[in-house]
Each structure stands twice: as C-alpha cells, then as structure tokens.
Amino acid sequence: MAKYTMRDVARLAGVSIATVSAYINGTAGVSERLTAKIAEAMAALDYHPDQVARSLKVGRTQVIGMVVPDVTNAFFPEVIRGVEDAAAVEGYSVILCNSNEDAEQEKRHLSTLFSRRVDGVLLACTDTAAAYGSLIQRRFPIVFLDRIPQGIPHAGVCTDNEGAGHVATRHLIGLGHKRIAFVAGNLRHSPHAERLNGFRKAMQEANIAVRDECLRMGDQSIESGYKAGLEMMRLAVPPTAIIASNNRMLLGLMRAVNELKIRCPQQVSIVGFDDFAWTQHFTPPLTVIAQPAHELGRKAMEMLLGQIRAGEGNETKRFENLRLAGELRVRESTARPPALQLVGKTRRKGGD
Amino acid sequence: MAKYTMRDVARLAGVSIATVSAYINGTAGVSERLTAKIAEAMAALDYHPDQVARSLKVGRTQVIGMVVPDVTNAFFPEVIRGVEDAAAVEGYSVILCNSNEDAEQEKRHLSTLFSRRVDGVLLACTDTAAAYGSLIQRRFPIVFLDRIPQGIPHAGVCTDNEGAGHVATRHLIGLGHKRIAFVAGNLRHSPHAERLNGFRKAMQEANIAVRDECLRMGDQSIESGYKAGLEMMRLAVPPTAIIASNNRMLLGLMRAVNELKIRCPQQVSIVGFDDFAWTQHFTPPLTVIAQPAHELGRKAMEMLLGQIRAGEGNETKRFENLRLAGELRVRESTARPPALQLVGKTRRKGGD
DNA sequence: CTGTTAGCGCATTCAT
DNA sequence: ATGAATGCGCTAACAG
Numbered sequence: 001m002a003k004y005t006m007r008d009v010a011r012l013a014g015v016s017i018a019t020v021s022a023y024i025n026g027t028a029g030v031s032e033r034l035t036a037k038i039a040e041a042m043a044a045l046d047y048h049p050d051q052v053a054r055s056l057k058v059g060r061t062q063v064i065g066m067v068v069p070d071v072t073n074a075f076f077p078e079v080i081r082g083v084e085d086a087a088a089v090e091g092y093s094v095i096l097c098n099s100n101e102d103a104e105q106e107k108r109h110l111s112t113l114f115s116r117r118v119d120g121v122l123l124a125c126t127d128t129a130a131a132y133g134s135l136i137q138r139r140f141p142i143v144f145l146d147r148i149p150q151g152i153p154h155a156g157v158c159t160d161n162e163g164a165g166h167v168a169t170r171h172l173i174g175l176g177h178k179r180i181a182f183v184a185g186n187l188r189h190s191p192h193a194e195r196l197n198g199f200r201k202a203m204q205e206a207n208i209a210v211r212d213e214c215l216r217m218g219d220q221s222i223e224s225g226y227k228a229g230l231e232m233m234r235l236a237v238p239p240t241a242i243i244a245s246n247n248r249m250l251l252g253l254m255r256a257v258n259e260l261k262i263r264c265p266q267q268v269s270i271v272g273f274d275d276f277a278w279t280q281h282f283t284p285p286l287t288v289i290a291q292p293a294h295e296l297g298r299k300a301m302e303m304l305l306g307q308i309r310a311g312e313g314n315e316t317k318r319f320e321n322l323r324l325a326g327e328l329r330v331r332e333s334t335a336r337p338p339a340l341q342l343v344g345k346t347r348r349k350g351g352d
Numbered sequence: 353m354a355k356y357t358m359r360d361v362a363r364l365a366g367v368s369i370a371t372v373s374a375y376i377n378g379t380a381g382v383s384e385r386l387t388a389k390i391a392e393a394m395a396a397l398d399y400h401p402d403q404v405a406r407s408l409k410v411g412r413t414q415v416i417g418m419v420v421p422d423v424t425n426a427f428f429p430e431v432i433r434g435v436e437d438a439a440a441v442e443g444y445s446v447i448l449c450n451s452n453e454d455a456e457q458e459k460r461h462l463s464t465l466f467s468r469r470v471d472g473v474l475l476a477c478t479d480t481a482a483a484y485g486s487l488i489q490r491r492f493p494i495v496f497l498d499r500i501p502q503g504i505p506h507a508g509v510c511t512d513n514e515g516a517g518h519v520a521t522r523h524l525i526g527l528g529h530k531r532i533a534f535v536a537g538n539l540r541h542s543p544h545a546e547r548l549n550g551f552r553k554a555m556q557e558a559n560i561a562v563r564d565e566c567l568r569m570g571d572q573s574i575e576s577g578y579k580a581g582l583e584m585m586r587l588a589v590p591p592t593a594i595i596a597s598n599n600r601m602l603l604g605l606m607r608a609v610n611e612l613k614i615r616c617p618q619q620v621s622i623v624g625f626d627d628f629a630w631t632q633h634f635t636p637p638l639t640v641i642a643q644p645a646h647e648l649g650r651k652a653m654e655m656l657l658g659q660i661r662a663g664e665g666n667e668t669k670r671f672e673n674l675r676l677a678g679e680l681r682v683r684e685s686t687a688r689p690p691a692l693q694l695v696g697k698t699r700r701k702g703g704d
Numbered sequence: 705c706t707g708t709t710a711g712c713g714c715a716t717t718c719a720t
Numbered sequence: 721a722t723g724a725a726t727g728c729g730c731t732a733a734c735a736g
Contacts, residue, residue: 005713016723021715031721046486048466052413053713055404056728063447063468071429080423084450093464095415096448098436112445114400116415134398222629251633258633276630277574277600281607283635357729368707373731381705405729408712 004045013041024049055117064304065113066122066145067097067106073220074247074276075293076124079145082297083122090305092119103127114140120304125149128188139318141307145300148190148321155307157300157322159291161191164326165198165243168271168289171328172241173206176340177269181214181239183228183249192220195245195273214239218249225252233260233268240268240337247274250286265335275329285331292324299324356397365393376401407469416656417465418474419449419458421499425572426599426628427645428476431497434649435474442657444471455479466492472656477501480540491670493659497652500542500673507659509652509674511643513543516678517550517595520623520641523680524593525558528692529621533566533591535580535601544572547597547625566591570601577604585612585620592620592689599626602638617687627681636684644676651676 006024010017015034023030023038030038041047055061066083068076080096087094095113099106106126113121120141125132129149135142136154144156172180182199185192196215203210213235218224225244229252232239244250250272257264264270264284272279275290299322306317358376362369367386374380375390382390393399407413418435420428432448439446447465451458458478465473472493477484481501487494488506496508524532534551537544548567555562565587570576577596581604584591596602602624609616616622616636624631627642651674658669 007713017714018716018724019722022722025715027715034721048463050408050469050713051464051467052404052407052469053728054715056402056408056730057713057715059728061404071423071432074426074429077423077426077429080448081450084448091464093447093449093468095445096432096436097445098433111400112403112443115403116445117402117404248629251629255633258635277603278628278630278634281603281610282630282633283610359729369729370708370731371706374706377731379732383705386705402729405712406731408714409729409731411712 004047005050006047008045009038009041009047012045013037060119061117062091063093063095063116063118064120064122064301065095065097065109065116065118067099067109067113068124068145069099069101069126069147071096071098075146075274075291078293079124079297079300082294082299083301084297085294086298086301086305092301092305094122099126101126103131107131110135119308122300122304141304143300143304143307145296146191150190153319155303155318155320157296157303157324158191159296159326160323161194161326162198162201163323164273164289164291164328165195165245166202167198167326167328168195168243169199169202170206171271171287171330171334172243172269173202173208175241175269175334176336177241178208178337179211179214179237179239179241180208181216181232181242182210182245183216183218183225183242183253184245185218185220185249187217192245195243199243218245218252220246220248222248222252222255225249226256227252229253229256230260233257233262238268240339241334242268242270244270244272247272247276247279247288250274250288254282254286265333267338269334269337271334273326280331282333284333287331287334288329289326290329291326295324356399357402358399361390361393361397361399364397365389412471412660413469414443415445415447415468415470416472416474416653417447417449417461417468417470418497419451419461419465420476420497421451421453421478423448423450427498427626427643430645431476431649431652434646434651435653436649437646438650438653438657444653444657446474451478453478455483459483462487471660474652474656493656495652495656495659497648498543502542505671507655507670507672509648509655509676510543511648511678512675513546513678514550514553515675516625516641516643516680517547517597518554519550519678519680520547520595521551521554522558523623523639523682523686524595524621525554525560527593527621527686528688529593530560530689531563531566531589531591531593532560533568533584533594534562534597535568535570535577535594535605536597537570537572537601539569544597547595551595570597570604572598572600574600574604574607577601578608579604581605581608582612585609585614590620592691593686594620594622596622596624599624599628599631599640602626602640606634606638617685619690621686621689623686625678632683634685639683639686640681641678642681643678647676 006017006020010020097109122145124146129152146158148156184196187193216228244253271287273289275288279286358369358372362372375382449461476498481504498510500508536548539545568580596605623639625641627640631638
C-alpha cells in the first residue's frame with residue numbers, strides 16, 4: 001500500500017522530485033503542463049504523500065490528541081463531533097483516548113500522545129492541577145475541555161456551570177419550591193463543584209437555607225443517583241425538588257422515584273443536566289440544562305489551533321477562557337410543589 | 353516540548369545513541385549500570401521518543417484509523433471503547449473519523465488515513481462494496497465493523513443480525529402476535545437488511561404472511577421511526593406488535609405511540625435494537641436486542657492486528673468473518689396481543 | 705556490550 | 721521553473 005514515493009511519481013511524470021513537492025504543497029509555481037502530468041501520475045499510482053516523513057521534516061503532525069474520561073458518557077460524543085468538525089476543516093486528525101477516570105491511564109495516554117508528536121491536546125482531565133503545571137509552563141498547546149483544573153493558568157472552554165446551576169435552581173424557586181435538593185457529582189471535577197456553587201448562590205439570594213440532608217455527593221454514576229434519590233425521598237420531610245448534576249445521576253434519580261411510586265412532577269420536581277434524544281421522550285419529559293456540547297468542542301479545537309499557530313510568539317491566547325451558556329429546557333418533570341399546586345390550578349382556572 | 357532527542361539523552365547519560373535505542377526498544381542487553389543512567393537521563397529531560405521518526409524508519413505507525421458514520425449514535429461509543437481497550441494493550445492508538453453517512457467524506461477520511469500511514473483501518477462503511485475492492489486487493493489491513501459490504505471478499509465482525517431479527521420476531525410470535533410490523537433502516541446497510549431477513553424467515557416459519565403495510569423503510573432517524581409509527585397505528589387494522597431496527601427509530605416509534613395515546617404493551621408490543629442505560633428506565637422498560645458492542649470492537653481490533661502482523665505471509669485470516677450473537681432482553685414493552693390478554697390472565701389465574 | 709553509520713520519504717536550500 | 725544535496729530523529733546492521 002504505502003508503496004510509492006514522491007520519487008516514483010516524479011519519474012512517471014518525467015519531472016524532478018522537488019517539482020512534485022512544490023505541486024503538492026503549492027509552494028512554488030508549477031507550469032500547467034507539469035501540473036497535469038503530475039496529477040496524472042499521482043492518480044495512476046494512487047499515491048498518498050507520506051505524512052509521517054513530512055511530519056518528521058516540518059516538525060508538525062497535523063494530529064491532535066483528545067482524552068476524555070469515557071466516550072460512553074453521551075455528553076462526549078457530541079463534543080467530539082464538534083472537535084472533529086473543526087479539525088477536519090484545517091486538515092487535522094484526532095487521536096481519541098479514554099482515561100477511564102484514572103489519573104494513571106490519563107498520564108500514560110498523554111505520554112504516548114507526546115511521543116506521537118501531536119501538535120496539541122484537548123483534555124477533559126481526571127487528574128489534579130499539579131499534573132499539568134509543567135506541561136503548560138513548557139508552552140505545550142493544550143486546552144482544557146469541560147473539566148477545568150483549579151489553581152494553574154490554563155486555556156479552557158466549558159459550560160458556564162455556575163450559571164447553569166443557578167438557572168436550574170431559580171427555575172425551581174420560581175415555581176415555589178423551598179426544599180430543594182442537589183445531587184452532585186465528584187466535587188473535584190470543576191463542573192460539579194461549579195454547579196453546586198450556582199445552586200448555593202441562588203438559594204442564598206432567595207434566602208432559603210440549604211439543608212444538609214438535601215445535599216448528596218455522588219460519583220456521576222446511575223447507581224449513585226439512585227441511592228441519593230432513595231435516601232432523600234425517604235426522609236421524614238423529603239425535598240419537593242431535586243437537581244441532578246449530570247445525566248447519569250438523573251437516570252438513577254428517576255429510577256428511585258419510580259420505584260418508590262412517587263409521582264414526578266406532582267410530588268417531586270426533577271431537573272437534570274445534559275439533553276439527549278431520550279430525555280424528551282421520557283415519562284415525564286425531563287426538564288434539563290442542555291450543554292452546548294458541539295460548540296464546546298468546536299471552540300476548544302479553534303482555541304487549540306490558535307495556540308498551535310501562535311507558536312512561541314503570541315502570548316495573548318495562551319490563557320484564554322471560554323464559558324458557554326447552558327440552556328434551560330423546561331419540560332414536564334418540573335411543576336409547582338405539592339402544597340402550591342391547588343393554588344396554582346385555582347389561579348389558572350380563574351383566568352391567569 | 354519535542355525538544356530533546358536520543359542524542360541528548362545519550363550525551364547526558366554518557367553513552368552512545370545506539371545504546372539508548374537498545375534500552376528503549378529492549379533490542380539488546382544493556383548493563384544495569386547504563387540502564388540506570390539512561391533512565392535517569394530520560395527522566396531528567398522528560399524525554400519522549402519520537403514515534404514519527406521511528407515510524408518512518410520501521411514502516412509502522414502503531415496507529416489505526418476508525419471511521420464510523422457518527423459517534424453520536426450511542427451504539428458506536430461502546431464499540432470504540434472495545435477497540436481502544438484492545439488497541440491500548442498492544443500500544444496502538446486510534447484516529448477517529450466521522451463519515452456523516454456521506455461516501456465522499458468517508459473517502460476523504462480514508463485518504464488522509466493512508467497518508468498518515470495508519471497500519472490498518474476499522475470501517476463501519478457508508479459506501480458500496482465497489483469502493484473497497486482495490487483496497488482489499490492490495491492487502492491493506494482492513495476489517496469491516498457492523499456494516500458489512502456485500503459482494504466482495506473481506507474480513508468483518510458484526511452482530512448476527514439475521515439471528516437477532518429472527519429471535520425478536522419469534523419472541524413476538526411466541527406471545528401470540530400475528531400482525532407484526534417491522535420498521536427497517538436503510539436496507540443498503542447490511543445490519544438492517546439482515547434484520548429484515550431474520551424477520552421474514554421467522555414469519556415464514558410460523559406461516560404468517562407479512563403484510564405490505566406493516567413493512568416500513570426508515571433511515572435510522574428518530575423522525576422516520578415516528579412517521580412509520582404514526583402511519584401504521586392509524587391503519588384500519590393496525591399491527592399488534594412492531595420491531596424497530598435501531599435505537600433511534602425505536603425512540604420515534606415510542607413517541608408516535610404516546611402521542612396517539614396508544615398504550616404499550618397493552619395495545620401494541622414493541623421491541624427495538626440496542627440496549628442503553630435509558631432503555632430500561634423508559635416507561636415502559638423496553639424489550640430490546642442488545643448488541644455486544646464492546647466485544648464487537650474488541651474482536652475487530654484483534655482481527656485487524658492479526659492482519660497487520662500476518663503481513664504478506666499469512667493468508668488464512670484475511671477474509672475471516674465473525675458474527676456475534678445479540679441478546680434478547682425481555683422487559684415490559686412486549687406482552688400478549690390484546691385479543692389474547694384475557695385468555696392469558698385467565699389461564700394464569702387458573703394455576704398456570 | 706557499545707559506538708558508527710546509512711538511510712526511511714520528504715521539504716528545502718542553493719544552484720542552474 | 722527545475723534538479724541535486726542535506727538532514728529531520730530514529731533503527732538496524734555492522735564493527736569493534
């Protein structure tokens with residue numbers, strides 16, 4: 001397959017190797033006649049320029065690495081699409097790696113990516129900030145995606161998670177809820193910490209105390225959402241609304257609620273994060289905060305390209321940060337709290 | 353970043369460049385003393401061997417390409433995990449590409465993959481067989497995944513789709529259904545054609561005629577499942593059971609049924625393909641055929657490695673085909689047809 | 705065991 | 721506009 005070289009093409013076209021190179025890279029003007037002959041020869045041989053030789057020569061691979069905790073989390077495939085769409089336009093390919101939420105695996109993946117001389121890395125990180133300090137100091141092109149390490153300068157793009165947590169909470173407060181619970185993911189991961197912050201802020205602004213038993217720390221798994229749901233809904237005074245900090249815990253929550261025969265939204269309102277094809281077809285259709293996943297990926301790739309091109313010169317873009325707004329999509333899993341439902345209905349009937 | 357070369361670590365360790373190479377590749381024995389010095393020097397410099405130079409030299413990249421129609425289809429992320437898990441073990445990385453169901457994009461992706469000198473390709477193909485003939489003739493390592501082109505020799509791994517379609521249909525027939533409908537995806541893609549074959553075979557074996565109006569051709573989208581569902585359930589004599597040939601059309605089908613206020617499974621039984629976290633939390637929990645997605649990926653990667661290693665010598669494995677069994681997971685979206693439900697209940701009460 | 709050396713395929717001077 | 725020569729970092733064959 002990788003049989004023919006530029007030399008073969010040159011010979012067949014009756015030109016020099018340098019001319020072929022010039023033609024392929026558009027470096028110098030090549031006469032129309034030769035252009036035709038070269039194109040013909042390339043087609044005849046089904047010649048594919050050897051990018052690895054080229055990479056060695058020019059010091060760029062036109063490949064970037066992307067490491068995510070787990071592609072199987074439906075949030076990431078959309079991000080990946082955004083990344084690839086932006087990458088393809090610029091002739092970049094992407095090597096995908098799963099860290100499996102394991103700092104060691106992440107480190108190994110990064111190491112092989114460096115060996116492969118990727119031009120840059122997109123990272124939804126699993127490790128703590130300390131692991132990336134030297135990378136950034138050396139000016140290796142890297143942008144953090146979704147999960148942002150704390151305490152080091154960096155470039156990154158993620159959802160405005162604090163804002164999203166805030167909006168979700170205000171939606172519930174606006175419906176009249178006061179006993180609002182929050183099922184967080186691992187707080188060492190910025191999205192979850194920030195969503196919780198947004199929740200706390202909104203509660204504080206509304207002068208509603210956050211009760212300890214209404215705060216559960218999960219680990220992003222369905223199981224942990226299920227457990228949290230079970231425990232909370234069995235409280236003497238259960239919450240009237242719950243926010244799940246990611247899509248899997250949301251699923252677990254719904255399972256718990258169904259198992260306990262608690263009706264949603266009549267008895268408890270629920271809002272989650274992430275919006276997929278199935279969320280709106282759920283029973284009830286779920287109110288969620290949708291993340292701009294595709295755009296997250298696209299922007300991250302664009303920022304990375306910016307860093308790659310800036311090279312040693314441009315410093316301005318190295319620590320750029322982008323936070324894209326999430327979007328509250330109100331569906332049927334949220335409603336007024338039980339105590340207010342009669343009032344609400346009465347009012348509505350009365351001509352609201 | 354990519355600053356240090358083998359020469360630098362050789363100098364720092366006070367040995368020759370060949371010794372460093374030997375140490376890294378385990379080619380020749382290196383004395384313990386030098387081993388230590390080299391390891392130390394590599395660590396001090398944070399040296400990452402340049403795989404692109406190595407690749408140029410040895411003629412292998414340890415990278416494979418994988419092109420799928422769309423990562424966003426939840427079936428593929430699981431396959432990808434299988435591929436990567438098997439790849440990582442052998443020091444392989446994978447470049448992921450989305451063809452977007454477009455033969456042109458697929459062709460372009462393949463072309464850049466060849467230029468990048470990937471050692472092989474895993475392909476869930478969008479194009480027709482003709483596009484791959486020359487590839488296979490040239491003995492380029494390639495294994496088809498999920499979607500298998502017809503009419504050319506090839507290596508491939510996919511679910512036993514005909515068997516799966518057969519099992520799904522027999523499940524329904526076993527429950528007493530006779531008016532069974534099938535919503536197929538694009539029949540140019542082998543999985544859908546084969547699932548339909550399995551359906552037909554099972555119907556024939558049971559001596560049940562397949563009615564024209566109970567066969568719908570979709571395009572794998574939610575929308576097409578929705579439309580098919582709407583049309584069929586509005587028939588004068590609607591089917592009592594429907595099989596959806598993929599997960600998205602299944603979702604569309606459920607939407608149609610819900611909108612028409614038709615109860616599932618009381619009025620219509622539904623079985624779909626693919627099993628994700630949400631299918632069992634649906635209302636009702638969905639009966640599906642689960643595909644062994646992770647294993648599909650793992651096996652495909654292993655077969656590809658086999659081809660890569662066989663090189664020019666070994667011919668036996670070039671056209672190997674694997675069909676892994678799907679698994680029927682019976683949940684609550686399937687039940688006896690309306691006319692038989694009373695009978696069934698009566699019998700059961702009677703001590704069945 | 706260790707050092708020297710010749711390319712892998714290409715981009716890129718520097719000549720012409 | 722085109723051809724010859726050099727080297728990117730590494731491996732492998734060979735010489736010591």
